[in-house]
Amino acid sequence: MKCRAAVLHEIGQAWQIEEISIDALKAGEVLVQWKVAGMCHSDEHLVTGDLVPPAQMLEAAGIPPFFPIIGGHEGAGVVAEVGPGVTSVKPGDHVSASFIPSCGRCRFCSTGRQNLCDAGAGAMQTGMITDGTCRHFLDGGPIKLMAKVGTFSEYAAVAEASVIKVDDDLPLDVVALVSCGVATGWGSATHRADVRPGDTVVVVGIGGIGINAVQGAAMAGAKRVIAVDPVEFKREKAMEFGATHTFASMADAMPAIAELTWGQMADKVIMTPGVLYGEMMQLGTAMAGKGGTIVVTGLAPMAQTESSVNLFELAMWNKEIKGTIFGSLNPRHDIPNLLGMYREGTLKLDELITRRYTLDQINEGYQAMRNGENIRGVIMYD
Ligand SMILES: [Zn+2]
Numbered sequence: 001m002k003c004r005a006a007v008l009h010e011i012g013q014a015w016q017i018e019e020i021s022i023d024a025l026k027a028g029e030v031l032v033q034w035k036v037a038g039m040c041h042s043d044e045h046l047v048t049g050d051l052v053p054p055a056q057m058l059e060a061a062g063i064p065p066f067f068p069i070i071g072g073h074e075g076a077g078v079v080a081e082v083g084p085g086v087t088s089v090k091p092g093d094h095v096s097a098s099f100i101p102s103c104g105r106c107r108f109c110s111t112g113r114q115n116l117c118d119a120g121a122g123a124m125q126t127g128m129i130t131d132g133t134c135r136h137f138l139d140g141g142p143i144k145l146m147a148k149v150g151t152f153s154e155y156a157a158v159a160e161a162s163v164i165k166v167d168d169d170l171p172l173d174v175v176a177l178v179s180c181g182v183a184t185g186w187g188s189a190t191h192r193a194d195v196r197p198g199d200t201v202v203v204v205g206i207g208g209i210g211i212n213a214v215q216g217a218a219m220a221g222a223k224r225v226i227a228v229d230p231v232e233f234k235r236e237k238a239m240e241f242g243a244t245h246t247f248a249s250m251a252d253a254m255p256a257i258a259e260l261t262w263g264q265m266a267d268k269v270i271m272t273p274g275v276l277y278g279e280m281m282q283l284g285t286a287m288a289g290k291g292g293t294i295v296v297t298g299l300a301p302m303a304q305t306e307s308s309v310n311l312f313e314l315a316m317w318n319k320e321i322k323g324t325i326f327g328s329l330n331p332r333h334d335i336p337n338l339l340g341m342y343r344e345g346t347l348k349l350d351e352l353i354t355r356r357y358t359l360d361q362i363n364e365g366y367q368a369m370r371n372g373e374n375i376r377g378v379i380m381y382d
């Protein structure tokens with residue numbers, strides 16, 4: 001079949017809307033008609049090159065060039081067709097994308113750490129999770145899909161492990177948001193930082209992920225949720241999602257946190273900036289007090305290996321720095337669980353969507369994100 005998709009051909013270029021073709025499904029595969037795609041910052045990392053392995057590295061490893069790629073890893077849609085052996089979904093089912101597949105069988109899935117599923121290893125390489133061969137083609141050549149889901153395409157053939165069935169009556173725009181940004185931010189606070197009632201929590205960077213770290217910290221009972229972002233609109237939004245204090249920068253927040261906590265500093269610091277640079281970790285770790293935890297959620301440029309952390313204080317104050325992907329949640333449990341909280345009115349999702357775009361307006365949507373105008377923009381296909 002043929003359909004339209006937003007394709008990136010090179011670092012620094014705009015997304016191009018192209019016609020792609022998709023081959024017939026093989027065993028364990030699902031054809032999804034994407035209805036909504038979230039415009040997450042991670043796809044912007046493809047444009048800036050932060051998420052693109054250096055060309056020399058690929059060449060040395062004998063891996064074909066990175067581009068072209070169909071973007072999009074946040075999404076929700078309807079199953080159009082299933083291949084042989086697929087049991088968890090059928091045509092007509094509503095599904096959430098899962099940019100981290102959950103095979104359910106590997107060492108990590110079988111020990112409650114689906115966010116580390118082994119099937120996610122080749123997420124940025126060409127070919128299907130199922131058998132490594134290609135289903136998507138552009139001008140006759142194979143094309144890869146962002147995180148093997150490619151939600152910036154009207155249709156995509158994906159592995160069964162990459163889709164999670166959701167209830168049919170839920171609005172697909174909120175389902176799309178839960179598939180990455182909401183889960184990642186919320187889980188960073190509730191699971192990875194393990195926010196406890198009475199904690200003082202700092203969230204640095206209020207985009208689609210940070211705003212949900214604020215929401216998660218507030219739900220977990222934090223006494224103070226301090227949101228840091230240079231954009232006033234985002235600081236106001238953070239207050240709506242449970243922040244108790246806001247600051248424009250970490251430097252502004254430091255003395256205020258010291259005063260608010262009587263010198264104890266924060267129990268948890270969650271780093272969710274658009275791009276995490278090494279030097280941000282100096283104040284990031286300094287804002288945590290004795291026994292404090294610093295959770296690193298934001299993506300750093302792939303080649304970044306240096307970071308400014310006071311190692312003396314790290315040891316003497318018994319601090320801990322932790323990374324997280326997908327907020328350390330399990331997609332198969334936590335995507336439906338978060339949607340259940342939305343249904344009961346305890347999790348805010350509708351309020352996260354700032355603007356809706358068509359696929360053709362994708363570059364406009366990303367420009368709004370760069371300008372700090374959107375908490376989350378979404379692409380609506382219908
Ligand atoms: Zn994302």
Ligand SMILES: [Zn+2]
Nearest residue numbers: 103106109117
């Ligand atoms: Zn697995």
